[in-house]
Amino acid sequence: MNDPTTIRRLYGRRQGHALRQGQAELVERLLPEVGVPEGPLDAVRLFGDERPLALEIGFGAGEHLAGQAALHPGHGFIGCEPFLNGVVGALGHIERDGLTNVRLHMGDALDVLERLPDGGLDMAWLLHPDPWPKARHAKRRFMNDGPIALIARKLRPGGRFRFGTDHPVYCRWAMMVMGRSPDFEWQVESKADFLTRPADWPQTRYEAKARRLGHEVWYFEYLRR
Numbered sequence: 001m002n003d004p005t006t007i008r009r010l011y012g013r014r015q016g017h018a019l020r021q022g023q024a025e026l027v028e029r030l031l032p033e034v035g036v037p038e039g040p041l042d043a044v045r046l047f048g049d050e051r052p053l054a055l056e057i058g059f060g061a062g063e064h065l066a067g068q069a070a071l072h073p074g075h076g077f078i079g080c081e082p083f084l085n086g087v088v089g090a091l092g093h094i095e096r097d098g099l100t101n102v103r104l105h106m107g108d109a110l111d112v113l114e115r116l117p118d119g120g121l122d123m124a125w126l127l128h129p130d131p132w133p134k135a136r137h138a139k140r141r142f143m144n145d146g147p148i149a150l151i152a153r154k155l156r157p158g159g160r161f162r163f164g165t166d167h168p169v170y171c172r173w174a175m176m177v178m179g180r181s182p183d184f185e186w187q188v189e190s191k192a193d194f195l196t197r198p199a200d201w202p203q204t205r206y207e208a209k210a211r212r213l214g215h216e217v218w219y220f221e222y223l224r225r
Contacts, residue, residue: 023088030091036078036105041115046103047076053116054123055154056080057109057142060204062090064127067202069099075122077102080109110147119156128206131167143174145181152183155224160187162201163220166210171218184222194218 019027036046043051052075059065059079069077079102081087087106094102105112132140143163151161161184165171178184188194197203197219210217 017085019084019088026091026095027084027088030095031087031104031106034091034094034102034104036103036112039115040117041078041112042117042120043076046078047101051076051101052122053078053120054125055109055112055116055121056125056127058082058126058129059090060086060128060206062086062093063204064125064202065090065102066093066097066099068200069102070097071200071202073101075101078105078112079103080105080107080112082107109142110150113147113150113154116154118153121151121154122156122159123162124151124155124159125162125164127162127164127204128166128210129170131165131170133167133169138173141170141173143170143177145177148177148181149183152181152224157224159224161222161224163222164197164201164207164217166207166215166217168216174220178220178222183225185225187221187223194220 039045043049043053046053054068054075055078056065056068057080059081062079065077065079069075079090081090081104084106087104090102090104093099126142129142132138138144155161163174163178165174178186195216195218197207197217198221201219207217
């Protein structure tokens with residue numbers, strides 16, 4: 001089984017277009033307030049009280065993360081994203097929607113996962129990750145045995161892991177990785193369960209773009225055994 005440390009390197013760009021003045025000011029002002037602190041993490045350290053915790057790995061521009069936080073104000077949400085422009089998008093949602101139950105980490109999600117207590121998460125999401133479609137790049141995918149085993153360790157029994165993609169190569173790869181995991185049970189009864197986005201799954205801009213391009217989108221939910 002792969003160890004999570006085998007994918008410690010972050011691939012791809014860390015920043016796209018230059019930030020506008022207002023965006024740069026938002027990062028300087030708000031990110032220190034909602035940033036994930038150093039050291040061991042739990043609900044009390046992050047939010048000041050005991051509450052269910054959820055983690056989104058690679059939140060893009062933050063639409064899904066903010067949507068979940070608004071739907072569940074009594075939960076705590078941790079978003080991890082290495083891309084600065086995505087962090088700016090999430091900060092905008094946090095400020096506009098007055099969200100107090102979100103914490104952000106600009107960097108590798110593994111750094112946060114490793115500092116959470118085992119069984120400390122109720123929910124985790126990996127939505128539309130970079131597919132790295134070439135076979136020689138498969139080791140760069142987050143969906144690999146080591147990271148999935150780490151997610152399983154951090155989820156409580158009965159906790160849920162959701163995965164979504166519009167890329168057929170990544171879909172087949174993910175089904176293979178999850179199918180051989182002893183820690184997860186796929187929650188599916190018919191094809192509608194993985195072809196229809198659940199009502200409590202806010203759409204991301206990446207999913208909307210995939211739909212506009214005519215791509216099929218697949219939705220997976222797994223239960224932690």
